[in-house]
Amino acid sequence: MHEAGYNFAYLDEQTKRAIRRGLLKAVAIPGHQVPFASREMPLPYGWGTGGIQLTAALLGREDVLKVIDQGADDTTNAVSIRRFFARTAGVATTTRVVEATLIQTRHRIPEAPLAEGQIVVFQVPIPEPLRWMEASERETRRMHALKEYGLMHVSLYEDVARHGRIAKTYDYPVMVAGRYLMSPSPIPKFDNPKLDRSPALQLFGAGRERRLYAVPPYTEVNSLDFDDHPFTVERWSQPCALCGATDSYLDEIITDDAGTRMLVCSDTDHCGARRAERPAEECTP
């Protein structure tokens, strides 16, 4: 049961409908930023209010919600958002990707493959990928309208000229369905390939900046690059110290004053599931 005194999932139904209308438009124009009248939420701007409003607008009583931050279900902000919905909507929550119907995430896409019918809601701080090259909103809107994206490549050019490679590591810009330039939110570029032709519906909400956008299922998403400097993702020389995975995104943990480090999966559900499948003696400590 959800807490009395507030509407189901906090927002009033009229506001939810307005957000869903915006989402329909966003799905119809993949990658296009749709303005929406973001409401003040009881969680601060910058802490996921865009994602929270999308989730609130989408949740039904039968939904099973998973919330991750940095790939983990038990980081403070993920806990806080999951509790918010447990309290205001009373929906079931889970940490398992396969069980979830709706996954709200900050900065990661789960390692486990997503399926048709699932929705991923991304929290977005700055939805405009051109913002760092062009400060004016009027101008960036025009650039999107006319598909004038040379400027984004100028910024990649500057990276290669300066560093010998494209130095963007997260929030790496993508083209959606060959039409709109889009910020994938600050996920590591490691996750960019997962956006491409995903069977799940991927939705993006920026509360403070009042924008939402979408990548419908099976939509082509390409990371920007040069023919002679193709897009690549991070690889680690060691496997996860806990589950032995060699194909997941790893976080570095400093374990003592001498700076000793270990690398472990950032996706805690993925790591836990792998460990559960393996006999205990095989696990690295």
Next chain:
Amino acid sequence: MSDDEVLLRVRGLTHRYGARTACAQVDFDLHPGEVLGIVGESGAGKSTLLHCLATRLQPSAGTVEYRCADGRLREVFALSEAERRLLLRTEWGLVHQNPRDGLRMEVSAGGNVGERLMAVGERHYGRIRTQAAHWLAQVEIGAERLDHLPATFSGGMQQRVQIARNLVSRPRLLFMDEPTGGLDVSVQARLLDLLRGLVAQLGLSAIVVTHDLGVVRLLAQRLLVMRGGRVVEQGLTDQVLDDPQHPYTQLLVSSILRV
């Protein structure tokens, strides 16, 4: 020259700021390979005219027709915004008086020059870089400055980077607004010499606005003399400067000769 060779045809071009008329009833034709100078004192309406021609200002009346690369003469203000902006970064170039208005100061010289290539879909870093180096060399800037920011360049060099940034798309028509304004005399002379060489070598058409008769004598084959927003005299440069007909042109020429 025959009518179908006209590159730019301007008729009755007028621009008003509120009640003030900045330029009125300007007519002229520009032919391929021709450089037209527009001279007059400050406030004569030259810059307004140039900005109207380059579609940065919407004229209050009149037409500007341009013969596109496909050979069709088209009214530029009837083009869609997308077509117009494409024209501005491919077939046209615009050199501002202040290089800061025409350059991205936080982007390297190479990135500045390469931008137009990337804007039309070039996605090979090596080729972009080779082209940028080539066009910087054309304006006498060495490859060692390719990755430097324009802010570290002198005023004359910044102006040359701006020119290279425009030339990289092989434009057919270049608009220049006081391209040598604000530069030292010796730097001006070098830039003019360079511009004259490039215009001849590339067969460019250009419209140059300046208050400096020396600039047009060197660059322009034909001249428009403007005063109070109107064209008071036009003709071949040598003819106008050596035998001015309009009293204002006479005054303008004699004031330069006196200096």
Next chain:
Amino acid sequence: MYVSVKGGERAIDNAHRWLAEARRGDPAVAELSLEQIAGQLAGSVDRVMAEGSLYDPELAALAIKQARGDLIEAVFLLRAYRSTLPRFGAAEPLDTAQMAIRRRVSATFKDLPGGQILGPTFDYTHRLLDFQLAAGGAVPPPAERAAEPVAPAMPRVADLLGADGLIEPEAADDGRPVGDLTREPFRFPVDRDVRLQALARGDEGFLLALGYSSQRGYGRNHPFVGELRIGEVAVEFVPEELGFAVEIGTLTVTECQMVNQFKGSAERPAQFTRGYGLVFGHGERKAMSMALVDRALRAGELDEAVQAPAQDEEFVLYHCDNVQATGFVEHLKLPHYVDFQSELEMVRALRAAAGRPAEEPEDA
């Protein structure tokens, strides 16, 4: 040893309990009541109502208490509450000419119909700490007030100038519904109604600094305080089923009409221009700052060069909201270790490419 850096539910619960304890302070000292806050910290309550864009002194007092006197936090609480309220409709425009005046000053005319009324003000007080207040207990003798309204009518100074055509006319009501940025996101360029709404909700400190910057030359517009008035105005609402206006209550508001730099052209003789400020409660600094910034933002419309931050619509409107600003600044406390890990890998790779081992300190 694997040390978990992730916070659990229990940590959050404990942190919140600690906060509640800190909020209450020494239990031997009497707890603050909302009446005390609303009555004796009216400046804070007014600011929270203005920036929270919700007129309710009692809820504002509660927010201030809950926020431990942190006013931006209190504004945030009020705004979040505001999101949950249903909307019945829009009131009729306030008629500030009919205000029950508490204070009214003009810097442009020595005397004017209705007169100058100082009212309760910090102006002309000597800012000396009053140690008698520290002792408490004393009830100040009541100030002498006129038994009746000072004047039957208090015409607004801008209206007096307007009658002679000396100031630009107020834009006529074009009948279009007034914009509401809490329902419709900005679309630049935005109209003045939405701009004024954003400024009315905007952070007092931010607007003060911007208004001040315009006085110091960053977008000068030669302001005079035509009039500053504070008092109570009636709020009227037309219920659909009635079809005529009924009074539903009163608000205390502060209104500032700036008279600015004149303009003229060949067709139009010279006229002063306007900047406008209106805030909930008694907020003179905010109303004046708002009026300065409103006028600065009209630069484009009045054919002035747009050069200074105060004149830049996108800059001002996107940065004046303190709930948005504080959220985004404070979100830097959230974990960013996935992004940081990407950067770490890149820096190591770049350093390795530069031929220097990443692991070794500079002096090794």
